[in-house]
Amino acid sequence: MSERETYEKKLAAELDGYEVKIQELKAKMAKAAAGAREELYARIEILEERKQDLRHNLDRLRRASTEAWAEIRKGVDQAWTDLKKSMDRALSKM
Numbered sequence: 001m002s003e004r005e006t007y008e009k010k011l012a013a014e015l016d017g018y019e020v021k022i023q024e025l026k027a028k029m030a031k032a033a034a035g036a037r038e039e040l041y042a043r044i045e046i047l048e049e050r051k052q053d054l055r056h057n058l059d060r061l062r063r064a065s066t067e068a069w070a071e072i073r074k075g076v077d078q079a080w081t082d083l084k085k086s087m088d089r090a091l092s093k094m
Helices: 003-031 034-063 066-092
Strands: none
């Protein structure tokens, strides 16, 4: 398996894992007190947005030519870092 294929599969699997974590946060939000619920909702919205950005970039990466792949990967790496940071912030508030 090439580096490209390995990277894309790993990223897709991790993205699926983050989807599960977001669903868990939504379940906790439903049980939270009103003030905490509002804060969790805002954080979940950010996570959803970052997740969609990453999914979009992953799709671009999959369609990219060999020449463009390395450049697009930089954007994917940044989107991935943003999602991780947002998730860490959301989980720290739990």
